[in-house]
Amino acid sequence: MQIPEHIGVxxxxxxxxAQSQGLNKEDGYSYGLKxxxxxxxxxxxxxxxxxxxxxxxxxxxxxRNVQTEAFTQAxxxxxxxxxxxxxxxxxxxxxxxxxxxxxxxxxxxRKTFGQGxxxxxxxxxxxxxxxxxxLRQSEKSSKKALINSLKSKDISRIDLIIRWGKxxxxxxxxxxQSVYSDFYIVDEYWPSFKAEHFYAALDWYSKQDITLGG
Amino acid sequence: MQIPEHIGVxxxxxxxxAQSQGLNKEDGYSYGLKxxxxxxxxxxxxxxxxxxxxxxxxxxxxxRNVQTEAFTQAxxxxxxxxxxxxxxxxxxxxxxxxxxxxxxxxxxxRKTFGQGxxxxxxxxxxxxxxxxxxLRQSEKSSKKALINSLKSKDISRIDLIIRWGKxxxxxxxxxxQSVYSDFYIVDEYWPSFKAEHFYAALDWYSKQDITLGG
Numbered sequence: 001m002q003i004p005e006h007i008g009v010x011x012x013x014x015x016x017x018a019q020s021q022g023l024n025k026e027d028g029y030s031y032g033l034k035x036x037x038x039x040x041x042x043x044x045x046x047x048x049x050x051x052x053x054x055x056x057x058x059x060x061x062x063x064r065n066v067q068t069e070a071f072t073q074a075x076x077x078x079x080x081x082x083x084x085x086x087x088x089x090x091x092x093x094x095x096x097x098x099x100x101x102x103x104x105x106x107x108x109x110r111k112t113f114g115q116g117x118x119x120x121x122x123x124x125x126x127x128x129x130x131x132x133x134x135l136r137q138s139e140k141s142s143k144k145a146l147i148n149s150l151k152s153k154d155i156s157r158i159d160l161i162i163r164w165g166k167x168x169x170x171x172x173x174x175x176x177q178s179v180y181s182d183f184y185i186v187d188e189y190w191p192s193f194k195a196e197h198f199y200a201a202l203d204w205y206s207k208q209d210i211t212l213g214g
Numbered sequence: 215m216q217i218p219e220h221i222g223v224x225x226x227x228x229x230x231x232a233q234s235q236g237l238n239k240e241d242g243y244s245y246g247l248k249x250x251x252x253x254x255x256x257x258x259x260x261x262x263x264x265x266x267x268x269x270x271x272x273x274x275x276x277x278r279n280v281q282t283e284a285f286t287q288a289x290x291x292x293x294x295x296x297x298x299x300x301x302x303x304x305x306x307x308x309x310x311x312x313x314x315x316x317x318x319x320x321x322x323x324r325k326t327f328g329q330g331x332x333x334x335x336x337x338x339x340x341x342x343x344x345x346x347x348x349l350r351q352s353e354k355s356s357k358k359a360l361i362n363s364l365k366s367k368d369i370s371r372i373d374l375i376i377r378w379g380k381x382x383x384x385x386x387x388x389x390x391q392s393v394y395s396d397f398y399i400v401d402e403y404w405p406s407f408k409a410e411h412f413y414a415a416l417d418w419y420s421k422q423d424i425t426l427g428g
Contacts, residue, residue, distance in 0.1 A: 059427035175389040213273035
């Protein structure tokens with residue numbers, strides 16, 4: 001079976017899930033922590049080499065304070081949780097804004113936790129415009145030179161993007177690393193994560209003809 | 215009904231269609247012309263304001279010569295065909311390479327044909343790395359400043375991307391304009407285009423909750 005080397009995860013639908021449970025919208029985010037760990041362990045098990053979670057964006061922080069505080073806290077908790085595992089962990093995002101949580105500053109250079117192993121990236125206060133904003137034209141506009149001038153240059157090309165919550169869009173997720181990615185959409189909300197979603201995505205991916213634009 | 219202002223079209227599956235008909239792979243492209251005109255007229259009818267076709271990429275030209283010649287000719291024919299309609303037409307791509315057809319150089323500044331009307335963009339010898347290669351950091355990394363420094367700056371943000379041929383990926387299609395786009399996939403190959411595909415895509419789009427990252 002053709003296993004993707006790098007999986008991108010868009011864990012969407014936390015607020016819609018909360019509402020479906022009769023909770024306040026902002027209460028949904030903390031229910032995404034357990035799914036995040038489960039997914040990490042499944043990726044580890046099948047031999048995925050790199051995993052990138054879409055935490056929150058600079059745009060997201062324009063939402064109501066109570067929501068911004070809730071997803072920020074969920075991201076802090078998620079990163080600390082992953083730091084208990086065997087992983088090579090990196091947080092990527094705009095640290096120059098007050099919206100970036102101080103608690104995550106120590107994670108903005110890649111560090112090995114436990115036995116190391118899978119590269120795990122977590123986008124926190126990320127913006128596609130912020131990421132692309134430092135690009136400089138190289139002599140040949142080569143793909144490699146371009147990728148190396150991204151703010152997110154330590155994140156590799158993504159093979160498979162799995163998005164929970166039914167929406168079929170990227171929502172600004174790593175535009176340069178996503179140019180050749182295959183998209184798999186799970187209709188269920190992220191807090192309703194099941195291992196079957198992941199296996200169905202892998203099964204679907206293994207049947208794709210990967211051409212990388214050739 | 216919520217009509218997308220700007221539709222991006224990835225007309226994929228020409229080679230697979232040709233093979234399914236017992237033709238040589240390169241014979242498929244010319245069968246994509248009629249669908250291209252039909253789609254244009256449908257967009258015109260429902261009031262779409264801008265339409266962008268993915269012609270061919272710099273990567274595509276690394277294919278066998280007989281194929282490169284065939285899709286280049288199909289793009290030349292398609293642009294000339296659209297120039298017979300009421301449209302404001304623009305070809306965007308890397309004109310500094312010998313792979314860019316001389317016949318299309320006159321279309322690389324936007325021109326009004328017939329009564330004008332819908333903006334129609336056609337990507338020819340396009341590369342996502344070429345497009346992003348001229349970005350410069352603005353003071354604030356604002357989205358607007360960023361978009362204005364793209365090579366494809368005359369192409370607006372895309373609301374809906376429709377891809378024929380079953381694959382669920384962008385394949386380098388306008389990464390900056392696609393960050394918030396909704397993706398609709400048609401399983402059938404592009405030469406098998408039917409008006410129903412377009413209407414199904416519009417129907418699906420009208421049910422989406424558009425947030426633009428907010």
